[in-house]
Amino acid sequence: MNRRNFVKFASGAAAGAALAGCAGNGGDGGSGTTSGSGEGDTTSSSSGGGTTDGSRPLEWIGPAWAVRDGQADKFTEMTDISVNVTTADIPTTQQQVLSGGQANMDMVSSDSPGAGAIVQDNDASIPVPVDELDNWNPDLVSDLFTNPTERLSHLGEQTETVLDLLWADDEQTEMLLPPHVYNFDAIGYNPTQVDDVSTWSALFDDQYSGQVAMGAVSSIAIPETLMHLLDNDMIDADIGQLNNPTEEQMDQAVDFLVSEKQAGQFRSTWTAYGTSVNLMASEEAILGDLWQPAAMDVRRSGTPCTYATMSEGVQGYRYWYGGIAPLRPGARDRNNLNEVYSLINDVHYGAWFPGYIQNWGYSVPHYPNQELVRTGSDESGEGMGPEYYDWAYEGESTYTPISETQFESEALFDPMEYEWSMEEGDSASDGIARDSGPIEERIDRIGFFQIWPDNSEYMLSRWSDFTSA
Incomplete structure (x- = not known):
């Protein structure tokens, strides 16, 4: 382990909760356990499941906003493989992984400021070949990830830091931290x-x-x-x-x-x-x-x-992203590397996850794949549907006028409580629009x-x- 960088990213953060705050880029939506549970706190939960050749259950650690039980449950539903989820703030996640946990855990989630210690500066993770991710089609993934140099050209040197964290090579054949959520904080x-x-x-x-x-x-x-x-x-x-x-x-x-x-x-x-x-x-x-x-x-x-x-x-907005990385040597030694690939690809790059995570305001990398995300379905479930997708990504208003909903104002609108149409329809002139506008403008x-x-x-x-x- 690279002690210098462990100190740089982890122990320094614990002094003053600096990195913990970075790690809380969203909290838990309901309970706020990412930051609100106290520094160093961890909790574990396990989905049910079956067995295959690898060690069971799969072990996944990260902050609550990144490793929700719903994601683990969906993987178990699809594969009958159990997942033990350990939620911890970013400093605790780093400390557990870099002090030996990488040998007995399969995967870690973190955000862009917290991930460097694990995926860049210490030999604690395994790059993910894009060939192992069928749903990662460069033509159907946001150029925020595939070509940040041009898409974010107005940021100048900052675009190099996006590339350095995401890609293991210039040819973009392997990812250090495959993204699964991101947002534009305001x-x-x-x-x-x-x-x-x-x-x-x-x-x-x-x-x-x-x-x-x-x-x-x-x-x-x-x-x-x-x-x-x-x-x-x-x-x-x-x-x-x-x-x-x-x-x-x-x-x-x-x-x-x-x-x-x-x-x-x-x-x-x-x-x-x-x-x-x-x-x-x-x-x-x-x-x-x-x-x-x-x-x-x-x-x-x-x-x-x-x-x-x-x-x-x-x-402008403060942009960050969170991702999932297989741990070295845990994922390989425990014979779970393919299972980690499946969690990333089949759950998080599938049809179901975009609608699930949008309840907290987060976006997904593959939103340009409208045939899957907007109107499609796969083994993970249904896509968002046209009304929800267009509201979340295109800046369109809801089909139902605000006066016909239970919400007194747009500033009280809750996407979890609105009944989204799965059929094509027309945006109401006095419908409810998403805060911050279309994703391309964000x-x-x-x-x-x-x-x-x-x-x-x-x-x-x-x-x-x-x-x-």
Whole structure:
């Protein structure tokens, strides 16, 4: 094991919960166990199942937003092979894998800032050949993954970090971290008290002084702040540096955040998913840098919450992705490598998963495959159907007018509670549209791809100045 990089990614993160916050890129939708269960907490659950030649059950570890029981249950339903799911925050996932767990576990899930320690800097995972994934068709997968250099050309150097994490080779024949979920994080706000916002600068707007829920995760808050500072000509930088800033840029961001905190701009800071939900649901805060599942849970509490459509340019969305990687030597020694491939391909790149995971606002890489995802079916189940797909990916409104639903406003809409039509229909002129608009527009407005920066040790040392201010 590469001790230097283990410390870089894991033990440093535990000091101040920095990486834990990165890991919580969505929480658990309902309970928020990803961040809300406490640092170092793990829980296990097992789906039923049968036996084949490999060791049983399959062992899968990762944060709750990435390794939901529903995914394991679907795999068991399809294969009759049991899966034991261990949910843990990202630092705990890293520590368990890199301290020996890679030998007795089959697969790990993480997000883009947390995965590097496992799939890049330590020999703890096995690259996945695309030939083993029948549903990974480059022509039917978003170019966000197959050609980020062109699709995200406005991000400059940041596109190299996408390629470095995803692909094991320039020919794109093997993936280090096959993606299964991703999102474009933004600001959540209460539309009854806040006018439309579209930039991270809203977090620092004087008119919301004392009413902001500010995330206290260094690798998230610093780039969000840098986007504000850069767009307002307050620092010397370019967009290509935002996800891997210099020490000087980190200093400028932290110093600015300390001054804002001391001036009373923030109602509270948060690292736990549940805390962000409670601050907004109680209306102690009226806007914050929320994860989209948290915004949905605010709605489910009865408090309106809109997820912002971010601006083009420097102050765009914070993009991250989560993936699944076979562990070395566990998956091979336990004779489960093909089963891991099946979990990725048959469950997560199939017809059923896109609709399931959209309930928390997350998207899938193979959404361009409309014959499968929109109107198709396979062994995993039915696709999303035309109404749900067009709402989620095309920016279309629901077929049913809002006045004929149980929802008082769009800011209280819950996709889990709406009855989606599986038949073709017409969008209602006064139907309900998805927050943040069509996915291609969201991609156009990405401002930042989240990774764990090279200067992470310095970042964490400076971050203590903010948390103690």
